[in-house]
Amino acid sequence: MSTPQTTTPTTSQEDSPPKASKSAVAQTPPFMRLWSVIAFCSIVVLASVLDLGFGERNSALRVSHIITTIISFLVALVFVVAHSSKCPPPLKQFPGTIIELGCAGVSFIIWLEIIINYFNAMGNGVISVPVNGANIPIIENANQYYYSWFALITSLLLLSTSLQLKLKIDGDESERAPFTRFTMWLFLGCASFTLMCCGANIIATNDCKAIENNFCRNAGWTTGIGTYSWLACAAVIVAKFLKVLPADRQKLIEASISTSIAIIYIIAMHFITGPNSPGESVGTLYYSAWACFLGSGYLSYLSTKEADVKLPAAVSNKMKGMGKKGGKSKTESGTRKEDVSDAEEGKFVAAEASK
Numbered sequence: 001m002s003t004p005q006t007t008t009p010t011t012s013q014e015d016s017p018p019k020a021s022k023s024a025v026a027q028t029p030p031f032m033r034l035w036s037v038i039a040f041c042s043i044v045v046l047a048s049v050l051d052l053g054f055g056e057r058n059s060a061l062r063v064s065h066i067i068t069t070i071i072s073f074l075v076a077l078v079f080v081v082a083h084s085s086k087c088p089p090p091l092k093q094f095p096g097t098i099i100e101l102g103c104a105g106v107s108f109i110i111w112l113e114i115i116i117n118y119f120n121a122m123g124n125g126v127i128s129v130p131v132n133g134a135n136i137p138i139i140e141n142a143n144q145y146y147y148s149w150f151a152l153i154t155s156l157l158l159l160s161t162s163l164q165l166k167l168k169i170d171g172d173e174s175e176r177a178p179f180t181r182f183t184m185w186l187f188l189g190c191a192s193f194t195l196m197c198c199g200a201n202i203i204a205t206n207d208c209k210a211i212e213n214n215f216c217r218n219a220g221w222t223t224g225i226g227t228y229s230w231l232a233c234a235a236v237i238v239a240k241f242l243k244v245l246p247a248d249r250q251k252l253i254e255a256s257i258s259t260s261i262a263i264i265y266i267i268a269m270h271f272i273t274g275p276n277s278p279g280e281s282v283g284t285l286y287y288s289a290w291a292c293f294l295g296s297g298y299l300s301y302l303s304t305k306e307a308d309v310k311l312p313a314a315v316s317n318k319m320k321g322m323g324k325k326g327g328k329s330k331t332e333s334g335t336r337k338e339d340v341s342d343a344e345e346g347k348f349v350a351a352e353a354s355k
Contacts, residue, residue: 030177030178031079031083031095031100031158031161031162032079032080032083032084034154034157034158034161034178035076035077035079035080035083035158036076036080037150037151037154038072038073038076038107038151038154038155038158039073039076039077039080041147041148041150041151041154042069042070042072042073042076042151043073044143044147045069045114045143045144045147045148045151046066046069046070046073047143048141048143048144048147049062049065049066049069049144050066061117061118065114065118068110068113068114069110069114071106071110072107072110072111072151075103075106075107076107078091078094079094079095079100079103082094082095083095096165098166100162101159101162101163101166104155104158104159104162105159107151107155107158107159108152108155108156108158108159110155111148111151111152111155112152114148114152115148115149115152118148119145119148119284139282139283149287153187156183156186156187156190157178157179157183157187158178160178160180160182160183160186160187161177161178161180161183163182164177164180164182164183167241169182169240169241170182170240176302179298180302181254181299181302181303181306182237182240184295184298184299184302185233185236185237185240185254185299186233186237187291187295188229188233188261188292188295188296188299189229189230189233189234189237191288191291191292191295192226192227192229192230192233192288192292193226193230194226194284194288195222195225195226195229195285195288195289195292196222196223196226196227196229196230197226198222198226198278198284198285198288199219199220199222199223199226199278199285200223202216202219202222202278202285203216203219203220203223206219214276214277215276215277215278218271218272218276218277218278219277219278221268221271221272222268222271222272222277222278222279222285222289225264225265225268225272226292228261228264229261229264229265229292229296232257232260232261236253236254236257239253248307251303251306251307252307254303254306254307255300255303255304255306255307258296258299258300258302258303258304259300259303259304261292261296261299261300262293262296262297262299262300265289265292265293265296265297266293269289269290269293272285272289273286273289273290
């Protein structure tokens, strides 16, 4: 009695469920994390301003500072909720729209206004202290200072990423967001503008004839380098918006300009932040100089990688020839060593046989 044979149904590739490919999943820019950073910075700055109290001087400026910080926190909180998975239906339509772009611009303007009006000689954010004949700005409240700058930089990253996605600048760079080439050009431009203004302010507020060291000379170099870097960044950003150049030529020009800026900052960092220099003490000029240095280096890396910069044909061919010669010499030396070892082994065998 034969047992009935059971056949298992075979599933073809067409019937099998499709596998989710990792490449098909597009990476979205981290808008929720950027808005969360802005909300956290707003709370820290608000607490610092309320703790300082209200003095007779600049009390109206402190009140406006409190109001704008509260507005920044509320706007950031709304978009943190809008980007969350458990978002209420009315807020789901905000992410990725012109409304989010406008709110990112408002947040950037708020923090820019706070830093410009508060962290200067008239705003009580910094205190000028005479050191070796020069007036050195000292930060009054560290939390208020640092987190205001963190909020401004985060707002800049958020605004530039939104602009790049809306205007489709430089193609799809969502895997690098928020540190794309367009974002880094804006970041380097703002840092260079800050460096230029700090250098010019130091020259204007000090009596250079009374200072014996190279303080004012280095401040002049700082202003000039910041001006060149800022103008170069502005030209590249305008070219990106107007799209006046072909993509390949635009990438090559960006690579050359960013590399020249990086080389200049590598040479000049000692004169900007070294002894008897305007950036010797920790402050806005010091941080903006290092931001320019690091930003230009990273931007040069991104631009040269994107432009696929290669060595000239003559240099590459010569290096290939040197590599081939090196390989030949190694093989020849290897064969010579083998011949010598074989000859020695033959002599040893013959000697043993004679014994």
